[in-house]
Amino acid sequence: MKIKTRLRINALISLGVLVLILASLAWSYFEMSSATRKMDLVAEMRKVAFERIILRDDYILNHEERGRIQWNAKSETLKGLMESAFETFTNTEDLALLKEVQANYIATFILFSRFMKKTGKKEDNFIEEIKFTEADSRLIGQVFLRAYSLTDNINKLYESALRARTSARDNEVIIILVSLISGVIALIINSALIGKILTNRLTALGKGVALIGAGNFDYRIATEGNDELTALALASNEMAMKLGLSYTSIRSLESEIEQRKRTESALRETTEHLNNLIDQANAPIMVWDPQFRITRFNHAFENLTGRQATDVIGNSLQILFPSDQVEVSMETIRKTQTGERWEAVEIHILHIDETISIVLWNSATIFAMDGITPIATIAQGQDITNRKVAEEQLQRTLADLERSNKELEQFAYVASHDLQEPLRMVSSYTQLLAQRYEGQLDEKAKKYIDYAVDGAVRMQGLINDLLAYSRVNMQGGTFESVDSHLALGAALRNLSAAMQENGALVINDDLPTVQADTSQLTQVFQNLIGNAIKFRGTDPPRIQVSAGDLGHEWCFSVKDNGIGIDAKYADKIFVIFQRLHTRQEYPGTGIGLAICKRIVERHRGRIWFESEFGQGSIFYFTLPKC
Amino acid sequence: MIHFVCDRYSCSCKITSILPLLFLTLLFSISCERQNNVAGPRESITIAYTTAPNAFLVDIAFAKGYFGEDGLDVKPQPHALGKLALASVLGGMADLATTADTPIVLAVMNDKPITTIAAVQTSNKDIAIVALKSRGIASPADLKGKKIGVTLGTSVEFFVDAYLAAHDIQKEAVNIIDMKPDEMAEALATEKVDAVSTFAPTLTSLEKVLGDSGTFLYDESIFTESFCVVSMQRYAKQHPEAIKKFLKALIKAETLIKQNPEEAQLQVAHFLKVDKAMIAQIWPAFIARVTLDQALLVDLEDQTRWAAKKGLSARKDMPNYLDFIYTDGLLAVKPEAVTILH
Numbered sequence: 001m002k003i004k005t006r007l008r009i010n011a012l013i014s015l016g017v018l019v020l021i022l023a024s025l026a027w028s029y030f031e032m033s034s035a036t037r038k039m040d041l042v043a044e045m046r047k048v049a050f051e052r053i054i055l056r057d058d059y060i061l062n063h064e065e066r067g068r069i070q071w072n073a074k075s076e077t078l079k080g081l082m083e084s085a086f087e088t089f090t091n092t093e094d095l096a097l098l099k100e101v102q103a104n105y106i107a108t109f110i111l112f113s114r115f116m117k118k119t120g121k122k123e124d125n126f127i128e129e130i131k132f133t134e135a136d137s138r139l140i141g142q143v144f145l146r147a148y149s150l151t152d153n154i155n156k157l158y159e160s161a162l163r164a165r166t167s168a169r170d171n172e173v174i175i176i177l178v179s180l181i182s183g184v185i186a187l188i189i190n191s192a193l194i195g196k197i198l199t200n201r202l203t204a205l206g207k208g209v210a211l212i213g214a215g216n217f218d219y220r221i222a223t224e225g226n227d228e229l230t231a232l233a234l235a236s237n238e239m240a241m242k243l244g245l246s247y248t249s250i251r252s253l254e255s256e257i258e259q260r261k262r263t264e265s266a267l268r269e270t271t272e273h274l275n276n277l278i279d280q281a282n283a284p285i286m287v288w289d290p291q292f293r294i295t296r297f298n299h300a301f302e303n304l305t306g307r308q309a310t311d312v313i314g315n316s317l318q319i320l321f322p323s324d325q326v327e328v329s330m331e332t333i334r335k336t337q338t339g340e341r342w343e344a345v346e347i348h349i350l351h352i353d354e355t356i357s358i359v360l361w362n363s364a365t366i367f368a369m370d371g372i373t374p375i376a377t378i379a380q381g382q383d384i385t386n387r388k389v390a391e392e393q394l395q396r397t398l399a400d401l402e403r404s405n406k407e408l409e410q411f412a413y414v415a416s417h418d419l420q421e422p423l424r425m426v427s428s429y430t431q432l433l434a435q436r437y438e439g440q441l442d443e444k445a446k447k448y449i450d451y452a453v454d455g456a457v458r459m460q461g462l463i464n465d466l467l468a469y470s471r472v473n474m475q476g477g478t479f480e481s482v483d484s485h486l487a488l489g490a491a492l493r494n495l496s497a498a499m500q501e502n503g504a505l506v507i508n509d510d511l512p513t514v515q516a517d518t519s520q521l522t523q524v525f526q527n528l529i530g531n532a533i534k535f536r537g538t539d540p541p542r543i544q545v546s547a548g549d550l551g552h553e554w555c556f557s558v559k560d561n562g563i564g565i566d567a568k569y570a571d572k573i574f575v576i577f578q579r580l581h582t583r584q585e586y587p588g589t590g591i592g593l594a595i596c597k598r599i600v601e602r603h604r605g606r607i608w609f610e611s612e613f614g615q616g617s618i619f620y621f622t623l624p625k626c
Numbered sequence: 627m628i629h630f631v632c633d634r635y636s637c638s639c640k641i642t643s644i645l646p647l648l649f650l651t652l653l654f655s656i657s658c659e660r661q662n663n664v665a666g667p668r669e670s671i672t673i674a675y676t677t678a679p680n681a682f683l684v685d686i687a688f689a690k691g692y693f694g695e696d697g698l699d700v701k702p703q704p705h706a707l708g709k710l711a712l713a714s715v716l717g718g719m720a721d722l723a724t725t726a727d728t729p730i731v732l733a734v735m736n737d738k739p740i741t742t743i744a745a746v747q748t749s750n751k752d753i754a755i756v757a758l759k760s761r762g763i764a765s766p767a768d769l770k771g772k773k774i775g776v777t778l779g780t781s782v783e784f785f786v787d788a789y790l791a792a793h794d795i796q797k798e799a800v801n802i803i804d805m806k807p808d809e810m811a812e813a814l815a816t817e818k819v820d821a822v823s824t825f826a827p828t829l830t831s832l833e834k835v836l837g838d839s840g841t842f843l844y845d846e847s848i849f850t851e852s853f854c855v856v857s858m859q860r861y862a863k864q865h866p867e868a869i870k871k872f873l874k875a876l877i878k879a880e881t882l883i884k885q886n887p888e889e890a891q892l893q894v895a896h897f898l899k900v901d902k903a904m905i906a907q908i909w910p911a912f913i914a915r916v917t918l919d920q921a922l923l924v925d926l927e928d929q930t931r932w933a934a935k936k937g938l939s940a941r942k943d944m945p946n947y948l949d950f951i952y953t954d955g956l957l958a959v960k961p962e963a964v965t966i967l968h
Contacts, residue, residue, distance in 0.1 A: 093884060100913065107750070107847045114792070114847075134935060135791035138848070141928035142788075145850055148920040152965050159962065 002227040006194045010187055017183030021176050028172030035165030038088055042158040045081045045101075048074055049154055053147055056112060060140060068116050075109055085157070091164075097157050104150035108143055115139045201229040209236055217244030284349075284359065284381040290337060290374045292317045292330070304359070304383060306352035322350045336365050336377045346384070358385045412470045419463050427456035462577070465591035469576060472598045477517045479603070484511035484556070487518055488545060491525035495533065504533045504541035511547045512554050514623045520599040521623075525558070527592040528619050532560035534586060537614070553605070553625055559618040565611040574607065596621070667697075669868045674703040674711035674720035679826050679905060680853045681724035682894050682914040683746045683879040689893040690882070692875035698868065706807070709779050712856060715740070721861055722872065727852040727922070728781040731929040734950050735939030739859045741952040743869055744916050744963075746876060747853040750846035751911040753785040756832045757821035757841040758814060764841055766793035773801040775813050775822035781851050784929055786823045787936070788848045811835060825851075826908045827900060852922055862952045869955040876916050877960055883914055918956050919965040923947055 052074040059067035082105060085098055115136065132140070208221030217240050221233040278285045278296060284304045287296035293316060297309035305312075305320060312319065321329040329347050336342065342363040349357045359381035366375045434441070434449045441449070488508055492499070499506065506529060514521070525545070532543045544559040565573065565580070572578050576594035579586075600607040600621045611617035671693075675684050687693055693700040705711040708725030709732075715723040716738055724746065733740050755774065757763035763772060766789070776786050783802075790797060803819055807828040813819045814832070821841075824832070833842060855872075862869055883890040891909055895902035926947045934942055948966075957964050 103750070103846075110847045135794070137931065138788050138791050138928070141924060141931070142848055142850070145921045145924040145928065146847075148924055149850070152917075152919050152921065155965070 001225075003194060003198070004228065006190055006197075006227075010190050010194075013183050013186045013190065017179050020179040020183075024172055024175040024179065028168050028175075031168030031171075032165050034088075035161050035168055038085075038161035039158060039165065041081060041085055041088055042154060042161055045078060045085065046151070046154045046158060048078045048081060049147075049151055052078060053151075056108075056143065056147070059112075059116065063119055071112070071116075075105075078105060089157075091160070094157060094160050097153055097160065101150060101153040101157065104146045104153060107146040108150060111139050111143045111146065115143065197225075197227075197229070201225075201233075205229060205233055205236065208233070208240075212236065212240040212243065215247070217241070217247055281380075284383070285378065287376050287378045288317055288333075289376055292333065294320075295376065296378075301381075304349055304351070304357055304381070320349055322348055322356050333377075336363050336379075337374050339365060339367070341365070342379070347381075349381070356385075357383050358388050360384045409470050409474055412466060413474055417467065420460070423456055423460050423463065427453055427460065430456065461589055465577070465589045469591055469595055469598060472520065472595060473602060476520060476599075476602055479515045479517060481513055482516045482518045482521055483513050484521070484547065487516075487521040488525050490518075490522040491529060494522075494526050495530055498530065498533050499541075502533050502536060502541055504536075504543060506543040506545065508545035509547065511545070511556075512549070514554055515626060516603055516623060517599075520602070524596050524599050524621065527596050528558040531592060532558065532562055532617070534588070535560075535562045537561060537563050537616075550622065553622045555620055555622050557618050557620050559616065561616040564613045564615045564617050565609065566613045567611065570609070573609075668699055669697065669865065669871070670699040670701065671722065671865075671868055671872065672701040672703055672720040673872075674705055674714040674723040676708045676711055676724055677704050677706055677898055678708070679894065679898060679900070679908060680708070680726065680749075680752065680851075680912070681746055681855075682883065682890065682912065683876040683916065684724050684855070685894045685897040686879035686882060686890055687875040689897040690879065692878045693872065695878075696871040696874045698871050698875070707777070707780060708853070712740070715856065715858060721865070721868075722855055722857045724853060724855055726781040727854065727925050728784050728929055729779065730854060730856055730950075731926055731933055732779060732938060733856075734926075734945050734947070735930060735933050735941045737941065740856045741859045741862050741950055742918075742922070743855040743857055743862065743952050744873060744876070744918055744956050745852045745854045745922050746916055747912050747914045749851050749853075749912045750849065751844055752825045752829075752851050752908075753782055753823060753849065754829055755786065755789060755821050755823045755843040756810075756814070756829065756836065757843065758817075758836070759839055759841055761817070761820040763821055766795065766843055768841075769793075769821060769843075770795055770799045771801075772820035773803055773818070775803050775805045775810050775819040775824075777806055777824065778802075778804040781849075782823050782825060784932055785849045785851070787932060789823075789843070789845055792845060792848045826911075827904060830904055830908055850921065850925060852925055854922075857952075859950075859952075862955070866954060866958075869952070870958050873916060873955050873959045880914060880916055915963075916956065916960060917963045917965065918951060918953055920967055922951070923966060926950075 052071060055067055055071040055074055058064070059071055082098065082102055085101075086095070089095055089098055118136065118139070204222055208219060211219040219240065220237050223230050223233045223237065275296075278298045281298055282300055284301035285296070285298045286294055286301050288294050293314055294312050295314075297307075297312050299309075302308060307319075317333060318326050318330060325348050332345060332347060342361050345361045345363075346358055347361055349359050351357060361379050361381045363377055363379035365377040367373060368375055430449055430452045434446065434453075485508070488511060492506060495504075498504070529543055529545075533541050539561055542561045544557075546557045546559070548555045548557070569580055573580065574593050574597040577590045578594075579588070579590040597607050600623075604624050605622040607619070607621040609617055609619045673684065673688075673693075675681055675688075679685075688700070688702055703711070703714060703720050705714065705723075708723070709729035711720070711723035712725040712729045712733060714720040716733065722743065730740065730742060755769070757769070757772070761772065762768055769790070774786065776782050786802070787797065790800065803813075805813055805819075805822075807824050810819075810822040810824055810828060811832060814822060814836075822832070832840065855876075857869070879890070882893075887909070891905045892902055895905045898905075927944060930944055930947075933939055934944075951966065953964050953966060
C-alpha cells in the first residue's frame with residue numbers, strides 16, 4: 001500500500017471518527033430528547049394522577065360537587081395524557097405498562113364514578129357526617145388499590161423513560177469512547193505502521209544509496225511493496241545499474257587504455273629489442289616499404305654493402321644491386337608484394353667497392369588487416385659467396401672424379417674383356433703344346449705346363465670376376481618396384497644344388513617391395529646366402545632372411561649359424577679379391593661381398609655385418625624407400 | 627531432554643482427542659463459574675404450589691430448572707388450591723407456598739405467623755360468576771334468589787361478596803353453597819346450583835362446556851386478585867439466602883415471559899400438564915410480575931375488613947400487614963420491585 005494511501009487512511013479514520021461522533025451525538029440528542037419528552041409527559045401524568053388522588057380524597061371526605069367536577073376534569077386530562085403517551089412510547093414493555101396504566105385508570109374511573117353516583121350530591125346539610133356502607137367501603141378500597149397500582153405504573157413508566165435517557169447518554173458516551181479509542185488505536189497503528197515502514201524502508205534506502213554512492217553498483221535495494229518508497233528503490237536500483245554500466249565502461253576504457261599503454265610499452269620494448277636484434281644480427285637484414293624504399297638497414301647489411309644505414313634509408317632498393325641485375329632483382333622483389341614468400345632466393349648485392357656478394361634471401365611481407373594491402377617486407381640474407389665458390393669447386397672435382405671413374409671402369413671392362421682372348425690363347429696353346437709333345441717332355445716340363453695352364457685358368461677366373469664387378473655399374477639395369485620375395489626366390493633357385501648338398505634351410509619373414517634392380521637384388525641375396533652355406537659350421541646351415549622398416553629405408557638382414565667372422569676383418573671382407581681363408585680351405589676369388597657392397601651402394605644403401613667368430617653372422621644392408 | 631515425536635497422523639489424532647477434553651474443560655469452567663455466582667451452599671426447599679394457573683413464574687421456574695441454577699434443591703408439592711398449599715406450610719409440610727390473597731388474610735386473622743415473600747401474579751379477570759341462562763340469569767340482578775356454588779375460604783368468596791355489593795344485591799338475597807371447583811360442573815349440570823363462581827382452569831372449562839347456554843359475569847373493577855408466595859416468618863428469618871435464590875429464579879422466569887411469551891406459555895402448560903391453548907387463552911388475564919407494592923397492602927387490608935365483618939375470624943382489629951410482609955428478600959434482588967411505602 002502506498003504511503004499516500006496510508007496517510008489518506010489516517011485522514012479517513014479521523015474523518016470517520018468525527019462523523020461517527022457527530023452521528024452518535026445526533027442520535028443520542030434525538031434519543032435523549034425523545035426520552036426527555038417521555039419523562040416530561042409521564043411527569044405530567046404523575047402530577048395529574050396525584051392531583052386526582054387529592055381531589056378523590058377531597059370528594060370522599062366532603063362529597064362536594066366541586067370536587068367531583070375537578071376530579072372528572074383531571075380524569076379527562078389524565079386520559080388525554082395517556083393517549084399522548086400511547087403515541088409517544090414505542091417500546092413493547094413501555095406499551096405493556098401503559099396498558100396497565102390505562103386499565104387502572106379505567107378501573108379507578110369506573111369505581112369512583114360508581115361511588116360518586118351512589119353517594120350522590122350532599123344537598124341539604126353539608127355539615128352532616130358522612131357514613132359509608134360496606135359496599136361503599138369496598139368500592140373505596142378498590143379505588144385506593146387501583147390508584148396505587150396506577151401510581152406504581154406511572155412511576156415505572158417514568159423510570160423506564162429515565163432509563164432510556166440514561167441509556168441514550170451512556171450509549172452516546174460509549175459510542176464516542178469506542179469511536180475515539182478505535183479511531184485513536186487505528187490512527188496509532190496506521191501511524192506506527194507508516195513510521196515503521198518509513199523508518200525501515202528509508203533506512204534500507206539510505207543504506208542502499210550510501211552503498212551505491214560508495215561504488216557498490218551491484219547492490220540492489222529491496223523492493224517489496226508497491227508504495228512510493230518502492231518506486232524510489234526501483235529508481236535507485238535502475239540508477240545503480242546505469243551507474244554500474246557507466247562505471248564498468250569507464251573501468252573497461254581505463255583498463256583498455258592501461259592495457260594499450262602496457263602493450264605500447266611492450267611494443268616499444270619489443271620494437272627496440274627487435275631493432276637491437278636486427279641491428280646486432282650477424283645476418284644482413286633490411287626492410288622496405290610497398291614503394292620499395294629502404295626503411296631498415298642493419299649493421300650486417302652495412303658491412304655487406306659498405307654503406308651506412310643513414311645513407312640508404314629512404315632510397316630505392318635498386319642502389320643495392322649490380323647495374324646489370326637491377327631489373328631481374330626488382331622483378332623478383334616485386335613478387336613479394338603479392339604475398340610470395342622467399343625461402344631461398346639468391347640476389348646479388350653490390351658493395352660500395354664494386355665487388356658483388358651472392359646473398360641467399362628469405363623474406364616475409366606484412367599486410368594490413370584486409371590481408372591485401374602490403375605494409376612492409378622484411379628480408380634476411382645470408383652471404384653465400386664463399387660457399388658458392390666452394391660448391392663450384394666441388395662440382396668441378398666431382399665431375400672430374402666421375403669422369404675418372406668412368407674411364408677407369410671402361411678401362412677395367414675393356415682390359416678384362418680384351419685380356420680374355422690372349423689369355424685363352426696362352427691357355428690353349430700351352431695345353432696344345434703339352435698334347436703335341438706328350439712323351440717328349442719330362443715331368444718337370446709337364447709340371448711347368450700345368451702351372452702355366454692353372455695360372456691361366458685362375459687368371460681367367462679373376463678376369464671374369466673383375467668383369468662382373470665392373471658390370472655392376474657399367475651394365476646395371478634401371479630401378480623398379482621389386483617384390484623382395486621374388487628376388488629371394490630367384491636367388492634360392494640358383495642355390496638349390498648347394499642347399500641340397502649341404503642340407504641348408506632358409507626361412508624368411510615378410511619382406512617388402514622395394515625400388516631396385518631385380519637381378520642385382522637377386523645377386524645380393526644369392527651372394528650372402530651362398531657365403532652362409534659355404535662358410536657353414538658343423539651343423540647344417542640355418543639361414544634367416546628378414547627385413548625391418550627404418551622409416552626412410554628398409555633394412556634387410558641375413559642371419560646364419562656358420563663359422564662367423566672375427567670383427568677385426570670388418571673393413572677387409574668387402575674389398576675386392578680379399579680372402580680370409582686359403583683357396584684350399586674355401587675356394588673362390590673373394591669377389592662376392594665386394595659385388596654386394598657395390599650393388600648396395602649403387603642403390604644408395606649401406607652394408608655391414610655383426611658376427612663373432614664361431615657364433616654365426618648377420619649381414620645387414622639397407623635400401624632407400626625412394 | 628524430552629523429544630516430542632509428532633507425525634501428521636498422530637498429531638491430528640491427538641488434536642481430535644484433545645478437542646473434546648478442551649470442550650469439557652470449557653463446560654466445566656462455565657459450570658463452575660455459574661456455580662461460583664451462586665452465593666452460599668445449595669439449600670433444599672419444599673415448595674407447595676397450586677395446580678391452578680395462578681403462579682406462572684413459579685411454574686416456569688420449575689419447568690426451566692431455574693431453582694436448581696440458583697442453588698436450590700427444590701421439592702415441588704402440588705395442591706389443587708392455594709389455601710391447601712398454605713395449609714401445607716402452616717402444617718410444616720412445606721417451606722413456601724403459592725396462594726391467593728384471601729387465604730393469606732384468613733391465616734393472618736387467625737394469628738398464623740406467616741409472611742408474604744412477594745406477589746407473583748395479579749389479575750382482575752381471573753374470577754367470574756358462571757350462571758345458567760336456563761335458570762333465568764342474564765344479568766347481575768338476576769342472581770337474586772339463586773343458589774351460587776362457591777369455594778369458601780378462597781378469593782372467590784371475597785369476589786362474590788364484592789360483586790354482590792357492587793351490584794346492590796344483599797348477601798341474604800342469594801344462597802351460597804360451598805363446593806370445590808371440580809364439583810361445580812356437575813352441580814350446574816344437575817341444577818344443584820344456578821350459578822357458580824370460580825377461577826381458571828375450572829372457569830375456562832365451564833366457558834367451553836356451557837358456551838352460549840351460560841352467562842358469564844365479570845367485573846374487572848371490583849377486585850384485584852393477588853397471588854403471592856408465603857412462608858412462615860421463622861423460615862424467612864432463618865433462610866434469607868434461600869428466599870433470595872428463590873426470588874432470583876422467579877425474576878428469571880419474569881424475564882422469559884417478557885422476552886419469549888410463547889416459550890413461557892409452553893413451559894407453564896408443560897409443567898401444569900394442561901393444554902397450551904387453554905394457557906394461551908387465559909394468559910392476557912394475568913400479569914406475572916414479582917412485586918411488593920402498596921396495592922397489595924390495600925388489598926390485604928380490604929379483605930381483612932371484609933373477613934372481620936363476615937366473622938371469618940375472632941380477631942377484630944386490623945393487623946399491621948407490614949409485619950406480615952417480608953421485603954428484605956426482594957429488596958436484595960430487585961429493589962425497584964418493592965414499592966410498598968416503607
